Amino acid sequence: MSMFPIIMWILMVVVAFVIYIPVAIKINKTGLKRLGATAHIFTCDPDKDPIK
């Protein structure tokens, strides 16, 4: 069975992670609460410190 479709699928999951992290870091660097900069990087919980 061709593994190409599975590889493409896995690749897209990896791309999702690779794209989200820089976006979250950029938001954190603004320091703006209204953008969610003070919320946790994977839960958006405002009571926890963001992972810088």
Added chain:
Amino acid sequence: MSIYLGVFIGYFAIIIISSIVGAKKVETMGDFTTGGNSMGLILGVGTSVATWLSVASVMGVPGNIYSRGVCAITGWIAGWFGGTALMPLIAYKIRRPAVPTRTFPEFIHARYDADKDVSPLQIVAAVIELAGYFVFSFIQVQGFGIVLNRITGLPFVTCCWLFMIILVFTCFGGFQSVARTDTVNAILILIGVIAGAITVVNVAGGMGAIVENFATTTAPAVTGGNPIPAGSLTSTWGVFGASAIMSTFLSNSLGASVAPHWVARFMAPKNAKTGALQMFWVVIFLIPIFICIVIIGMGGKALMPSLPEGVTSDYMFPQLIINYLNPVLGSLALVAICAAAVSTANSMLLHCSTSLIYDIVRNIKFSGGKKATVEDDAKTTKVLRITILVLGVLAVIGAIQQWSFLADGFTYVYGAFGSVFFAMVWLGLYVKKMNRPAAWVSLIVGFILYFYCVTQGAPFGLPTFIVSGGCSVISAIIVMLVTKAPPVECYEAYFSDDPSEATVAAMHRIRRDDV
């Protein structure tokens, strides 16, 4: 039959209760259209997962894998995951302004016509959105009609009308209601497809037997059809060919990333990070669901080598449930399909009505510097609800015609959205110089070329989306380079965290806020 009906009645009760709870949260028109820009992460993930899981994914994709092989994973599943992976980039930018827009066409107004009172681009975008989502809505109604028809034996037409009643009920509470019912639906879909996949593996004799059969079968998808070549279902490009599969992949990924309902969804979260993060979690939550869907599609071929004459492969999963699942698991799986239909169709119907009433009628009615008061917005919300009812009736009429395969219909609309809106959204959010003339040219070029490629075939065998979307982007860049830069208030809100007072005032004027 009694177990099926009992589970369905229970499902409808859950949906009605969650709709009522959501409807009670609606106090303003902003609550109705975007949940008041205050949606949290859990609700955001729930509604986004459920919106991804339409009948195109829960019925269309297993049917496509059943009839066309594993290449459908590349075209549809990897495509949709790719689109979702890109979305945090859009979510961050869309939710960045302190005064966010409420709808996709309103974003087009803010980005390209902020210096204008009435935006022709907003109106054109609203018309395209209305047409596309109307197609989406009737596809969902069609999917539900197929399922209920299979279970109860009721006429297909009656089943479609029953669906409309549920659909309209969930939409009446606006975005909050839609988000809450979607979250419930997402959980039910997960339970349903797991039940379906476990049963299929057990009945078919394990995954080894399923894969073995898939690689060697020559049975046509429908009884009486020509036998398929052995091994074609497990080949990289299947019966489609590389161009068609990559075109489907690009339509479903790049096209979906700029689909107006997703762009609008990023206006609802409480902040930009929540908007971006919710799409990351959506990718994670969709993995087990789509693994089950793939197993169902492949396992279906082992259990039912060919479908009866006169039905499409979209009927495969419901047929499988009726024939092989015990009534308790079967009813859960059928509820999953209905939940998928409800969760997507309610969003689509909501977008249809907001395009028509909010972006076209309200936009023109309050032109000339008029501001919409709280009373005006309350009236608009009422009109939105009536419009949902009317569009629901029209969607049922469209569904009764059964115009297209479920997954194919989605691909056409996503492809069209991508061709028309790709440059406007991506260049608009990431290139300051992107301006009004470039937006118009990209829209017109994308629309004409997509229509041409779909009806006449793409030149040189290229993927359709590459031709239409690519030419749209290139034409936008050329026009952008030879024309004047846009006024500051057109882009500042999306490029600066501290925009000028003039830009903030422009955003309020575009929203017709009474401030």
